[in-house]
Amino acid sequence: MSSASASVVLMAAALSMSGVDGAFVAPSAPVARAAPLQGIMDAGIGPETGGQMFDPAGFTKFTDDRYIGWLRAAEIKHSRVAMLATFGWILQENGGGLIKYHDAAGALVTLPNNPIEALKSMPNGGFFQIVFTIGCIELWHETQKPHYMSGGTPGLVFNPFNVEPSLDAQNKELKNGRLAMWGIMSFFAAEFVPGSVPGYPF
Numbered sequence: 001m002s003s004a005s006a007s008v009v010l011m012a013a014a015l016s017m018s019g020v021d022g023a024f025v026a027p028s029a030p031v032a033r034a035a036p037l038q039g040i041m042d043a044g045i046g047p048e049t050g051g052q053m054f055d056p057a058g059f060t061k062f063t064d065d066r067y068i069g070w071l072r073a074a075e076i077k078h079s080r081v082a083m084l085a086t087f088g089w090i091l092q093e094n095g096g097g098l099i100k101y102h103d104a105a106g107a108l109v110t111l112p113n114n115p116i117e118a119l120k121s122m123p124n125g126g127f128f129q130i131v132f133t134i135g136c137i138e139l140w141h142e143t144q145k146p147h148y149m150s151g152g153t154p155g156l157v158f159n160p161f162n163v164e165p166s167l168d169a170q171n172k173e174l175k176n177g178r179l180a181m182w183g184i185m186s187f188f189a190a191e192f193v194p195g196s197v198p199g200y201p202f
Contacts, residue, residue, distance in 0.1 A: 041068065043167060044174035054178070069148040073141075076155035079177020086183040089115045101126070116191055 044054050053060065059071055091097070097111045101123055111118035137157060146152040153164060155173075190197040 043170035073154035082180035086180045
């Protein structure tokens with residue numbers, strides 16, 4: 001699959017989202033929140049969500065204020081993972097997996113272009129490196145003060161200058177992350193259920 005064809009798949013996902021935006025927004029009246037929480041909830045609102053907070057299951061209506069930060073942090077983490085996964089999938093399928101490793105026989109080889117086959121071929125050491133890196137990032141994130149469940153900023157992993165991200169920057173990250181979640185789900189669906197994604201593969 002070429003980069004152009006991958007872009008078409010992502011665009012199709014975006015169009016499908018925009019066509020049903022009303023179905024993904026809980027039809028509940030806005031709830032008054034404390035200023036820090038309201039700031040968290042304001043991110044990600046735009047024409048794609050019908051001008052309302054993206055809250056398909058109505059969690060913000062029934063959830064205690066303390067967990068609003070946790071919900072947003074979870075969304076940001078999933079968004080970032082999905083953006084990396086979508087980029088990695090496209091890169092791998094187009095021959096971008098150039099990192100070599102030693103196989104069981106000691107030969108120096110590269111991972112296959114197919115992302116699923118590449119995952120199956122990855123040595124155990126590669127999985128350990130991934131899990132270890134994720135663990136370090138999580139540990140850093142969870143030890144930030146104030147914690148995102150106590151008035152801190154969700155998703156703020158490394159902030160040496162204590163700069164609060166602008167609402168515009170938060171909106172861009174959330175919207176791109178939501179699109180990437182649709183994108184990577186479509187790639188997996190097309191891989192495991194042929195014909196489940198119209199027009200894929202090209």
